[in-house]
Amino acid sequence: MSVSASPSPDSSTRPAVSPFALNVAVAIYLMALCNQTFWGHLFRIFEGHTVTALIFAAAIWALTFLVIAFIAVRRAQKPVLVALLLIAAITSYYMDALGVVIDRDMIQNAATTTVAESKHLITPAFLLHVLLYGVLPSAVVLWVRIRRTGIWRSLAGWTLVNSLATALVIGLLFSNYKDFSSVLREDKELLASVQPLAPISGAVRYVRMLMKSRDIVLQPTGTDAKAGPYLAAATKPVLLVIVAGETGRAASWSLGGYGRETNPELAKRDIAYFSDVSSCGTATATSLPCMFSPLTRAEYSYEAGLSHENLLDVMARAGFKVEWWDNNTGNKGIAARLPSRFMTAVDGAEFCTPECIDAVFLKRLQDTAATITQNTVIVLHQIGSHGPSYWLRYPADREVFKPTCQTPEVMECSAEEIVNAYDNTIAYTDWFLAQVIDMLDGQDRVIPAMFYVSDHGESLGENGIYLHGTPYFMAPTEQTHVPMVLWMAERYQAALGLPQDCLKERQAKPASHDNVFSTILGMADISTTARDDALDLAAGCRARGS
Known part of the structure; x- marks a missing residue:
């Protein structure tokens, strides 16, 4: 007697979305709900110029989407999206609640701290924030089904989406190049507050710093002391x-x-x-x-x-x-x-x-x-x-x-x-x-x-x-x-x-x-x-x- 495989009991009730739609949704979520400090800086800098502020925000959203689309691919998509959501939830708490910027130096400080020091930063308010802004949306990402296509069609779609996202970032920034370039040069705290791009950039820079220092030869100082x-x-x-x-x-x-x-x-x-x-x-x-x-x-x-x-x-x-x-x-x-x-x-x-x-x-x-x-x-x-x-x-x-x-x-x-x-x-x-x-x-x-x-x-x-x-x-x-x-x-x-x-x-x-x-x-x-x-x-x- 043969036994046929039955579908997952909840597969019919779980909504199915395309990889593109899921990435768009996560990028919108991150930009809208995990960037309170960014929005505050943005409207302060562009006070009285709401349309210009929104165009700049759209460029940052497009950049966030580009990063997601570039790395959240096929089987890696859900793990990457969950990681980004959790990172944004953690870093947005310290950024929005305490004004702490998570850059390379802060990541270095965190990496070299002790349990006795760090435990004071793990508070009930922090855990609740991570639950609401990181764990719950991650659960939604894991719950939904993704409609997959063949490898070659996926590769073509990945290339097209990334090309269009790149063009959108460049196009939005060049729509007001003079003002936007000035902001990027002089108001560095604005980009430093973008979650999760800023901490990810800091982590990459920290890893690069460690790799550069692996083969350092100690030079003596004051040999004549x-x-x-x-x-x-x-x-x-x-x-x-x-x-x-x-x-x-x-x-x-x-x-x-x-x-x-x-x-x-x-x-x-x-x-x-x-x-x-x-x-x-x-x-x-x-x-x-x-x-x-x-x-x-x-x-x-x-x-x-x-x-x-x-x-x-x-x-x-x-x-x-x-x-x-x-x-x-x-x-x-x-x-x-x-x-x-x-x-x-x-x-x-x-x-x-x-x-x-x-x-x-x-x-x-x-x-x-x-x-x-x-x-x-x-x-x-x-x-x-x-x-x-x-x-x-x-x-x-x-x-x-x-x-x-x-x-x-x-x-x-x-x-x-x-x-x-x-x-x-x-x-x-x-x-x-x-x-x-x-x-x-x-x-x-x-x-x-x-x-x-x-x-x-x-x-x-x-x-x-x-x-x-x-x-x-x-x-x-x-x-x-x-x-x-x-x-x-x-x-x-x-x-x-x-x-x-x-x-x-x-x-x-x-x-x-x-x-x-x-x-x-x-x-x-x-x-x-x-x-x-x-x-x-x-x-x-x-x-x-x-």
């Missing part, structure tokens, strides 16, 4: 603590004129506070390696950074014992050739409930300082003010400003609650740095100094932007203006021949992460041709003090 005369003559070990701050924006530091008293402790200490400092980037993955690099922001790139030894390598070559201690997302390759450790509850269980706050550094730092026998550099990579869960960055008994935002979904909080929570992180960093200074000053075994600078700043809702990572060309100053602090014990100033008052004369002048490499080499009296006098903020001070 050695102790200068003051360092060589020091009668005790020099201990330099470099605090790599996280997400500290200068706009919220009272030392720089902020109206709230967020730096009461540092204000009582004899420090130099540099009030006009620009960061190298707006996200840790770029700023952190850049500020330890011998390269300036104009020279720095991921590939160039990997191809050069950095500040810590040079200091190790000059005879310093160098260690990296981390309470954040890792050293981003800066300490690849040096000892590095993550802080855990073993270093202070009372400071790690549920996540370690920066006081976890203090006991180990005190114990280490008490046993040092050679010149030493210790880098403390803070968790600092990392958002969006600002309230987890300080203990409850140090909540100075109230009420505070107690959820990572900052959009649900008032502006006052967000600012209060963030300002508490700055006040806690102020307390932490003061503790480091007092501990070092009280340790007679060493000749101590501390250098602090934040990697980048933070947006707290100004102009609808939250967090950080905005492309530098369009980043607000809240993300690029960072605090920098220098403290040297009196015995450090005397032993190294470097009066702190001289540096204070320069603290109001413009500076940047470009100055970090040479300034630290200068203040440590490391002699090397890698140090640039023009970038060393201490240059000339030692001669004056000698």
Whole structure:
């Protein structure tokens, strides 16, 4: 007895569409419902010229359709469409809700983050958004049937559709070439907000960046590095603590004129506070390696950074014992050739409930300082003010400003609650740095100094932007203006021949992460041709003090 195959029970009830119609529908859906920020930028830029705005939008839709039609082919069509829908749902949430641009640098930052950091961005609001805007339309795409044709007919249709889509993109853009070309040149935030084309472009650029860096040969930096005369003559070990701050924006530091008293402790200490400092980037993955690099922001790139030894390598070559201690997302390759450790509850269980706050550094730092026998550099990579869960960055008994935002979904909080929570992180960093200074000053075994600078700043809702990572060309100053602090014990100033008052004369002048490499080499009296006098903020001070 033969048994004939029966059709799928629901095949007759599932609607059937052509591949072309499905691609058109998905392109319309993406453009209409996943591009809220794009539409806002578009009508702002073309204010009063609605028809021109719609023509430009039509060109972007045609480009989106062209990308879909080019890659969503035959058996790959549904997987590609589902992937695009999910990507757009994820990235549109961060773009529309937080103002976060998903470009190459942001993808790099995401790829190098930790679970502890990223979990705060996976909120109920995010999951609901992805469900409604990504999962449900993906389910519709998977549900419908596609009317297939033969391979040669499909190839002819694919060629014709792509040719017509290309012609449509070009034709629409050239219908008003003068205005559209100007917008594309000068209003880069418009294209940066197109979902999912912008993040896909960023991902492609990130992969290309990784491929270009595979065969990089490390070039030595400062091969002539050695102790200068003051360092060589020091009668005790020099201990330099470099605090790599996280997400500290200068706009919220009272030392720089902020109206709230967020730096009461540092204000009582004899420090130099540099009030006009620009960061190298707006996200840790770029700023952190850049500020330890011998390269300036104009020279720095991921590939160039990997191809050069950095500040810590040079200091190790000059005879310093160098260690990296981390309470954040890792050293981003800066300490690849040096000892590095993550802080855990073993270093202070009372400071790690549920996540370690920066006081976890203090006991180990005190114990280490008490046993040092050679010149030493210790880098403390803070968790600092990392958002969006600002309230987890300080203990409850140090909540100075109230009420505070107690959820990572900052959009649900008032502006006052967000600012209060963030300002508490700055006040806690102020307390932490003061503790480091007092501990070092009280340790007679060493000749101590501390250098602090934040990697980048933070947006707290100004102009609808939250967090950080905005492309530098369009980043607000809240993300690029960072605090920098220098403290040297009196015995450090005397032993190294470097009066702190001289540096204070320069603290109001413009500076940047470009100055970090040479300034630290200068203040440590490391002699090397890698140090640039023009970038060393201490240059000339030692001669004056000698």
